[in-house]
Amino acid sequence: VRAVKVELGERSYEVLVGPGARRLLSSLVPPSATKAAVVTQEAVGVEVGTGVAQETFFIKEGEAAKSMATVEQLCRNFARFGLSRADVVIGVGGGVVTDVAGFAAAVYHRGVALVHVATTLLAQVDAAIGGKTGVNLPEGKNLVGAFWQPVGVICDTEVLAALPRREYRSGLGEMAKYAFLGVANLPELALEEAVAACVECKARLVAGDEREVAGLSGAKAGGRALLNYGHTLGHALETAGNYDLRHGEAVAIGLVFAAHLAHRLGRVGKERVAEHERVVAAYGLPSRVPQGAKSEDLLALMARDKKSTGTGLTFVLDGPAGLEVVRDVPEATVLATLEGLR
Numbered sequence: 001v002r003a004v005k006v007e008l009g010e011r012s013y014e015v016l017v018g019p020g021a022r023r024l025l026s027s028l029v030p031p032s033a034t035k036a037a038v039v040t041q042e043a044v045g046v047e048v049g050t051g052v053a054q055e056t057f058f059i060k061e062g063e064a065a066k067s068m069a070t071v072e073q074l075c076r077n078f079a080r081f082g083l084s085r086a087d088v089v090i091g092v093g094g095g096v097v098t099d100v101a102g103f104a105a106a107v108y109h110r111g112v113a114l115v116h117v118a119t120t121l122l123a124q125v126d127a128a129i130g131g132k133t134g135v136n137l138p139e140g141k142n143l144v145g146a147f148w149q150p151v152g153v154i155c156d157t158e159v160l161a162a163l164p165r166r167e168y169r170s171g172l173g174e175m176a177k178y179a180f181l182g183v184a185n186l187p188e189l190a191l192e193e194a195v196a197a198c199v200e201c202k203a204r205l206v207a208g209d210e211r212e213v214a215g216l217s218g219a220k221a222g223g224r225a226l227l228n229y230g231h232t233l234g235h236a237l238e239t240a241g242n243y244d245l246r247h248g249e250a251v252a253i254g255l256v257f258a259a260h261l262a263h264r265l266g267r268v269g270k271e272r273v274a275e276h277e278r279v280v281a282a283y284g285l286p287s288r289v290p291q292g293a294k295s296e297d298l299l300a301l302m303a304r305d306k307k308s309t310g311t312g313l314t315f316v317l318d319g320p321a322g323l324e325v326v327r328d329v330p331e332a333t334v335l336a337t338l339e340g341l342r
């Protein structure tokens, strides 16, 4: 098991990565805690020992469970359990659990300690790290939330063996983006090394820009916004219709699209596009826009992307200086790129 540090001053914490890491959970429980509220889902099936009095609270599956109602129910259960400000919330699950448990921990008693045991590949390389928590509203995804850093995270690679194939593949899509954020030879690494390398990469970007402010002004920006690489089209595909795409699969298409778009804009050469295609194919992920998804609809959704702060179309794109936030990309170029990816 290796420890990766997320450097955030007094909010710094360690991510423990490797097979069997869940058995180290009690070492991450704060000394002040006498009770632990474990938040999980029935399907997760990962048992944890906290070393203090613990009770398990189950939430439902899927995006529908990421709601204010779930947070209220959890907080009421915490209160009945007698969870105090000195105690701890443990999120055991994928990104749905870590987002909801994290937000409940951020608001219960105005904030209690939080530890994540990430049990999907996607949560291990992304969702459980960096302190973004939140829930959906009927009006949109992740519209209510808080930055609330955990005091520790566990990425036990052993528990990934039980993940449904489709969920594993979805995690690979999120993992693929790190190949372009500076993690070398990612598809060749063993699972634990690959997870640790992605965690290190995310930790570095989060440490430099904890609250994702680097992208809010100026023409170009880096920092945490770069983690949205591949996500502009990815989100549009997820919102556009029922194309049966898991998050990471949509991101994979978004990564390849972003490479082709950068090429059309003269930012990268053909080899770099081929590298994107190669990494995505190596993970067995899709790379083409699904039949039936209209380019005009995707364009309209991308223009509404909440990460975009300017007026025109904004993308994270590769270029001579690596990934950057690029604003005011011409609509015609985006449409031509989409059409070329069918």
Ligand SMILES: NC(=O)c1ccc[n+]([C@@H]2O[C@H](COP(=O)([O-])OP(=O)(O)OC[C@H]3O[C@@H](n4cnc5c(N)ncnc54)[C@H](O)[C@@H]3O)[C@@H](O)[C@H]2O)c1
Pocket (backbone or CB within 6 Å): 041, 042, 043, 044, 045, 046, 061, 062, 063, 066, 093, 094, 095, 096, 097, 099, 119, 120, 121, 122, 123, 126, 127, 128, 129, 130, 131, 132, 133, 142, 159, 160, 162, 163, 164, 167, 170, 247
């Ligand atoms: N906060 C962030 O920074 C951040 C980043 C990326 C994604 N997210 C959020 O993460 C969510 C997606 O997360 P996800 O892809 O992990 O999906 P998920 O949490 O829905 O988990 C996928 C499925 O796998 C099951 N599962 C989890 N662990 C298992 C295990 N070890 N064995 C068997 N089954 C298991 C779950 O019960 C669920 O049915 C989205 O809501 C997204 O918004 C958040």
